Amino acid sequence: MKWDNKIIIENGLLEQYLLGELNNKECQQIEEVLASNADLKSYFEDLEKDFETLGLENAVAPPEKLKTQLLSQIKESDSPEVKVVSIENRSNTRAYFRIAASIAALLMISTFWLYNQLADFKKEQKIVNTENEKLINTLENLNNKLESETALFATLSHSDTEQYILKGNALMPNGKVVSYINHSTKAVVINTEKLPILDDDHDYQMWADVEGEMINMGVIPKDNNLLAMSYIENSESLNITIEPAGGNDHPTVEKLVTNVYLR
Numbered sequence: 378m379k380w381d382n383k384i385i386i387e388n389g390l391l392e393q394y395l396l397g398e399l400n401n402k403e404c405q406q407i408e409e410v411l412a413s414n415a416d417l418k419s420y421f422e423d424l425e426k427d428f429e430t431l432g433l434e435n436a437v438a439p440p441e442k443l444k445t446q447l448l449s450q451i452k453e454s455d456s457p458e459v460k461v462v463s464i465e466n467r468s469n470t471r472a473y474f475r476i477a478a479s480i481a482a483l484l485m486i487s488t489f490w491l492y493n494q495l496a497d498f499k500k501e502q503k504i505v506n507t508e509n510e511k512l513i514n515t516l517e518n519l520n521n522k523l524e525s526e527t528a529l530f531a532t533l534s535h536s537d538t539e540q541y542i543l544k545g546n547a548l549m550p551n552g553k554v555v556s557y558i559n560h561s562t563k564a565v566v567i568n569t570e571k572l573p574i575l576d577d578d579h580d581y582q583m584w585a586d587v588e589g590e591m592i593n594m595g596v597i598p599k600d601n602n603l604l605a606m607s608y609i610e611n612s613e614s615l616n617i618t619i620e621p622a623g624g625n626d627h628p629t630v631e632k633l634v635t636n637v638y639l640r
Contacts, residue, residue: 380406382417391421529603532564533557541637543615549573549634556615558639563608565594570602575619581634582624584616585609591616596624614638 385391385407393399394407411418532538538559545552553571558564572581581597583606594607597617618625619632 380410382410382414385410385417386420391424395425525605526603528564529566529605532559532562532566532605535559535562537561538564539640541615541639543617543635543637545635546633548619548632552635554617554635556637558608563610565606565608566603567597567606568603569597572597574599578622579619580622580624581617582620582628584618584628585612586614586616587611588613591628593624593626596620612639 380390390399390403390407394404399407411421538557541556541558543554543556551571552573555568555571557566557568567583569581575581580599583594583597584591585594586592587609588611592609592612594609594615597606598604614636616628616636617634618628618630619634620629
């Protein structure tokens with residue numbers, strides 16, 4: 378089959394020729410066409426320059442040992458003359474381009490591999506940072522819990538701490554809350570283990586009666602049996618009511634479930 382410009386260009390035969398991927402017969406056909414076709418030869422020379430530029434831009438310095446060996450071989454050569462490479466003898470040129478293209482491909486593969494390695498490292502670093510943050514938060518929570526529990530037990534064991542039992546009324550006949558008050562350290566701790574569990578729409582709320590005014594001591598959480606409440610000066614009694622979830626700004630008197638007067 379006779380090759381024309383269209384077949385050669387569309388099938389990338391010139392590129393394959395430059396990279397040494399054609400057999401001897403195909404190389405001969407290409408060289409014959411180039412010798413007789415000025416337009417195709419011009420196209421080929423431009424392509425040749427592009428390959429050369431690609432090789433130079435992605436050149437990698439050879440090992441010093443290889444460089445020394447090459448210089449030694451050049452000095453020992455019997456033919457120091459510089460030879461002009463013709464179309465009929467381009468095997469060396471193709472070899473150079475194959476080397477340059479291979480180096481460029483290797484460099485691209487290495488760059489891609491390094492990029493992926495860097496991306497993986499960043500992902501791993503992000504995971505490590507996230508785990509460290511979780512660990513720090515966990516340690517902070519544990520420290521806070523330890524400090525809180527230490528304070529609670531300090532109140533319970535203090536010699537000035539007084540104990541008061543809040544027994545449930547008709548609205549909560551089986552309920553009971555044990556309270557511990559220390560006026561010297563201004564601390565209040567309650568044990569709600571015997572407090573019936575409410576639904577999600579309601580919470581228990583504790584109030585201190587000071588001269589007839591109910592002052593909020595805090596909402597009682599559902600997930601903790603031993604907890605500290607706000608200390609209110611001059612409290613005459615402790616009171617617990619059932620309020621909407623999240624608490625109320627004033628007590629719902631008809632929902633009073635237990636109270637105790639302080640000595």
